[in-house]
Amino acid sequence: MLLTLGITLICEIVSYLIQIILFKLSIEIFIFTKIVVIEALYNVIIVIIIYPLIEKFGEVLTKIFKEKNIFTKYY
Numbered sequence: 001m002l003l004t005l006g007i008t009l010i011c012e013i014v015s016y017l018i019q020i021i022l023f024k025l026s027i028e029i030f031i032f033t034k035i036v037v038i039e040a041l042y043n044v045i046i047v048i049i050i051y052p053l054i055e056k057f058g059e060v061l062t063k064i065f066k067e068k069n070i071f072t073k074y075y
Contacts, residue, residue: 004047008040 016032019025 001044001047004043005040008043009036012036012039 013036020027
């Protein structure tokens with residue numbers, strides 16, 4: 001969760017700085033801060049919801065591939 005929050009903040013700050021440099025935009029800290037906080041919270045909520053599903057899917061795949069399949073039709 002903290003990793004997602006950190007990566008979101010870093011990516012958004014770098015993206016904003018690149019936009020300022022390339023497009024010569026004016027710096028609006030309040031609006032930028034509001035957008036970054038909303039995006040970071042949204043990403044954290046998505047990770048909280050989806051991570052357990054990814055874990056369960058991984059456990060199912062592990063179970064499938066670790067099973068010992070015995071094919072009796074091959075003599």
